[in-house]
Amino acid sequence: MPINxxxxxxxxxxxxxxxxxxxxxxxxxxxxxxxxxKFNVGKMEIKGCIACEYCFxxxxxxxxxxxxxxxxxxLHKAEMLVFASPIYYYGFTSQLxxxxxxxxxxxxxxxxxxxxxxxxxxxxxxxxxxxxxxILQYKTIVKYLGWQDKGVIVQxxxxxxxxxxxxxxxxxxxxxxxxxxxx
Numbered sequence: 001m002p003i004n005x006x007x008x009x010x011x012x013x014x015x016x017x018x019x020x021x022x023x024x025x026x027x028x029x030x031x032x033x034x035x036x037x038k039f040n041v042g043k044m045e046i047k048g049c050i051a052c053e054y055c056f057x058x059x060x061x062x063x064x065x066x067x068x069x070x071x072x073x074x075l076h077k078a079e080m081l082v083f084a085s086p087i088y089y090y091g092f093t094s095q096l097x098x099x100x101x102x103x104x105x106x107x108x109x110x111x112x113x114x115x116x117x118x119x120x121x122x123x124x125x126x127x128x129x130x131x132x133x134x135i136l137q138y139k140t141i142v143k144y145l146g147w148q149d150k151g152v153i154v155q156x157x158x159x160x161x162x163x164x165x166x167x168x169x170x171x172x173x174x175x176x177x178x179x180x181x182x183x
Contacts, residue, residue: 003034003180004114006078008071010085010096012042017123017164021155022084024170025121028177037074042095046071046102055105060112068102075113080150080180083138087124087131100141117148121173125159151176 009022019040026036044067054063062068075081085096092100106112120138124130131154142149153176155169164170 003029003080004078005029005034005036005080005082006071006074006115007036007038007082007084008096008099009038009040010042010083010093010099011040012093012095013086013161014040014043016086016161017155017158018084018086018121020162020164021121021123021153021169021173022082025082025084025119025173025177028174029180032178032180034177034180037078039071039074041067041071041099042093044070044095046095046098048098049101049104051104060105062102062105064102068099071099071102072105075115078113078115080117080119081113081115081147082119082121084121085123085134087122087126087134090130091134091137100137103141103145106145115145115147117150118142119150119176120152122153123155123158123164126156128154128156130156150180 007022009019011018029036046068047064047066052063085092122131153169153173155164155167158164
């Protein structure tokens with residue numbers, strides 16, 4: 001049975017290494033018959049959460065009317081959420097962090113989104129240790145929201161566009177996507 005997967009890429013740089021990693025995952029997922037919706041939030045208009053708590057009194061509807069509404073709509077149908085980001089200053093990009101913070105709309109609403117599982121795909125210029133704080137944040141969010149972590153892939157030592165080409169992480173991401181079980 002196909003899995004409905006939302007892939008959120010956080011790089012503001014088009015055709016960067018994290019997008020190549022996400023696209024390798026997407027290729028494997030599509031070859032396995034899954035349904036993919038990809039959002040490049042680095043190119044979208046998504047504001048950070050303003051902690052107004054409007055969503056608490058309006059059934060999870062956010063007071064901010066921006067491109068996040070499109071993502072919310074997809075998340076209500078998705079069984080899996082995949083985050084892909086380069087590491088900028090030892091964390092997620094601010095564009096992806098805005099999306100993560102806006103998941104606050106689901107706070108206290110069991111099964112608000114249909115997401116059951118997640119995957120994290122990261123690239124970094126430095127050694128993989130530079131990704132540890134982003135991985136910790138991801139694992140904390142996943143645990144808090146009750147989602148199942150299906151894996152983390154970190155491609156270290158890539159910076160220039162396309163430098164990830166030929167790296168084993170692309171093959172690993174594609175195989176991971178081809179071997180997904182129901183969330």
